[in-house]
Amino acid sequence: RGHEGVGGGASVRGRGSGLPRAESQAEGKSSGLEGGKPGADDPINLERRVGLLSGVALIVGTMIGSGIFVSPKGLLERTGSVGLSLVVWAACGGLSLLGALSYAELGTLVDASGGEYAYFLQGFAPGEKRRLWWGPIPSFLFAWVSLFLLKPSSLAIICLTCSEYFVRIFNAGSSINCLPPDLAIKLFAAFVIILITFINSYSVNLATRVQNVFTAAKLVAILIIVVGGMVKLGQGNTQYLATGFQGSTKSFGDIATAFYSGLWAYDGWNNLNYVTEELKKPYTNLPRAIIIGLPLVTICYLLVNISYLAVMSQDELLASETVAVFFGGQLFGRAGEIIMIFAVVMSTFGAANGSSFTSGRLCFVAAREGHMVDVLSYVHAKKLTPSPALLFNAAIALIMVIPSDIGSLIDFFSFTAWIFYGGAMAALIIMRFTMKDAPRPYKVPIAIPVLVLIISVYLVVGPIIDSPKIEYLYASLFIIAGLFFYFPFVYMKKSIPGMGHMTTILQLLLQVVPTDVMPD
């Protein structure tokens, strides 16, 4: 013992916790990653160093990743027309903006760490109700699904995208656009997952630096695409865009799944919530950063899509596995292809790094409530990185890489994620009644969470009714399966047979130690 707290995103022990001071301030906290925020009476006061501009950069940097390079195809396929696909891209941005504004209220109202996990506890099980059998169930299921599905699947998707692009460099033959062997893509994706896990387990500082460099790279990539596209448009290449709404789908389910592709690209809009404690003047800057950042990303995404369609037809876009490479090739030939490959690889590598960074944090809060096996919340004795959580995340991501393709993983992700985003809206609305008089430095107009809730119900239910896919069944069954663990191991507090030994073995093997757990 004696090593308390962790580095990186997982640095929060909530009430009365001890953080490794120098570590937590110097490293993850100010990282521009999805860093931690201390509990209400945490002894440490973080410096409020993140101004409006950095807040905006943080939103933009964590949202832009793989989606803008993989989703245009899925979106176009599902909407059927250039016009409708652009409308859905814009609508996804609008929905994310409304969701983020609602999260701004949640983040400033519920002063506990763990994001949705904490909001569900407060909203669905306030006070004494937490001890009733049903009270903590939404929170538990959230932790269960996030740790086993959402986090690993996002890591898998981003690494697969990185690999899809990278492997093409070595593709024999003349065209970068011909398909490399599936096995090569999966192997390289696995390599990226392992590399990123290593970086994050090795040092929080290194992970932070990787993040900063790669964020810059992705902005450059976006800029190249937009400038290139605008020049082409200026030269009068508007014929592909002029097809407008021809061929638009009329199916509601198709539109909902088109949203799945688009919303993946915007996912991460709730990330600023994790650093409210570091924002200067959080109550004005949090909503402001959201109001600037989200439209900015939306505009970038729209411009990138318009640029793609300035150099390739709808059919070409649908036929290309790697739109950005095709785009680069059309503009600058072979050199353009290589530049775009590197830009996308850097963008996705940075996003994967950021995604991995946060996984420890949730394990932590959940383990504190007794919702996860303790060892997942341990940290490396010297490096103070949450290596068990990172390894766990990587192991599941590796399993997901084997059978899946990116498109169905994205559907799987969005379907599941929006169940919980909807849940957070419900919690917000409930807290308007149960915590009527609590101070709300930022209060979102109630119509906004109500609207987002309605849309999220549509997004989840629409595709199930309209075009049921086996993935949705798996995801739903998985969520329900959590209950089989909840009752014996969480509610009745039975211990998992052999877990004691297992924990000892893992502790020795990974050199990890428990963090100091204070009673709540």
Ligand code: ARG
């Ligand atoms: N929007 C990102 C992308 O396009 C994915 C974000 C994954 N979610 C997260 N919270 N890190 O790749």
